[in-house]
Amino acid sequence: MTTIKEIILSANPANNSFEEYLTTYANQVGEAINEFIPRGTHPDMDRYLYDPLLAYSQNGGKRHRPLICFAACMAVGGDVDKALSAAAAIEHFHTAALIHDDIADDAELRRGETCLHLSEGVGLAINMGDLGLCLVNGTVIADSLLDDTTKVRVVSELIDMTRRTIEGQALDLGWARDGRYDITPEDYLVMATHKTAHYSGAVPLAVGAIVGGGTDAQVEALRNYGLDTGLAFQIQDDLLNLIGAEESTKKDFRSDITEGKRTLVVVHALRHSSQRDRLVEILSAKEKDPEVLAEAVQIMEDAGSIEYARNYAENLTSIAKNRLIDMVEPSPSRELLLSMADWFVNRLQ
Structure with missing residues (x-):
């Protein structure tokens, strides 16, 4: 089996932008991660559990979570092979979260494919999501490359990550269930930080540094x-769902409006738009008519909410880059992570 070190170093990541880094390594890293999905002891276990989950995971997107975990490990001078189990754990958690999230949201499409709860049934989809959660801590515990102290530290991070994500999901679902339109931008930031930022950014980087032997400060x-x-x-992601050029060609374009999501754009518009009542009406109706969805986007545009969200993201990444430069020694991997922030902002345009 090719090691992660051999995959990453087969080309020079120092010469890559973050986008090139994702494009170059996503498929190979995805294959390595999917090797952690086991096989059943009965053929129907594969039919009803392992095969559909594997197919779902193979349609895995850009794999940015495991790849930034490796970048963090390299940034502190660590051995990236030791980061594989933690990176795989986070990616399988991501798979589980998406499966369960789609059920909760009554979603129809995920990455251009029919959601698992529609193709396989709700019960089996829940079970596949549960398997994804099962693969999180067990993947790290079984890693022979990690000493016991590191395993405990990484698993503690994963447990905390799981709780925080569930807390954020509770806010997101609860606000929708109760028809809450009094949500502030500050409320949104708490929800999104818990639901997404910990497992999509903070924990992959932290555990990469932990297994790489980084200092507490790093x-x-x-x-x-x-x-x-x-x-x-x-x-x-919230912005691209509303105004992204590539996303506009997909069937789930503007699905956040259909699902009544309290995104930063929406909560800002609810506080600043003169057409608040009409926006609430659209968000409450599970609307799919493209003309009505476009009307909602125009309301948000007129309220300055799209520009507000774009500026907020740009400021976040700018401040984050300055802090990283101050705290982490120069290296090709640090430059790769700085490029990551630039890529996020550039994709907002």
Whole structure:
């Protein structure tokens, strides 16, 4: 089996932008991560559990979470092979979260494919999500490359990450269930930080630094960088769902409006738009008509909410980059992580 070190060093990541880094390594890293999905002892276990989960994970996107985990490990001078189990754990947690999230949101598409709860049934999809959660801590515990102290430290991070994500999801779902339109931008930032920023930024970077043997100061600097850029990542996704050129060609374009999501754009518009009542009406109706969805976006645009969210994400990444430069020694991997922040902002345009 090719090691992660051999994959990452087969080309020179120092010469890559973050986007090139993702493009170059996503598929190979995805294959390595999917090797942690086991096989059943009965053929129907594969049919009803392992095969659909594997197919779902193979349609895995850009793999930015494991790849930034490796980058953090390299940034503190560590052995990236030791980061594989933690990186895989976080990616399988991501898979589980998406499966369960789609069920809760009554979503139809994920990455251009029919959601698992529609293709396989709700019960089996819940079970596959549960398997993804099962793969989180067990993957690290079984890693022979890690000493017991490091395993305990990483698993503690993963447990805390799981709780924080569930807390954020509770806010997101609860606000929708109760028809809450009194949510402030500050409320949104708490929700998004818990639901997304910890597992999409802070924890991948922190555990990469931990298994790489980084100092406590390095671990915390990378964690904080991940919190800021992870939050910017979520705001970016919110914006792209509304105005992204590539997203506009997809069937789930503007699905956040259909699902009544309290995004930063929405909560800002609810506080500043003269057409608040009309926006609430659209958000409450599970609307799918493209013309009505476009009307909602125009309301947000007129309220300055899209520009507000874009500026907020840009400021987050700018501050985060300055902090990382101050706290982490120069290296090709640090430059790669700085490029990550630039990539987030550039994709907002």
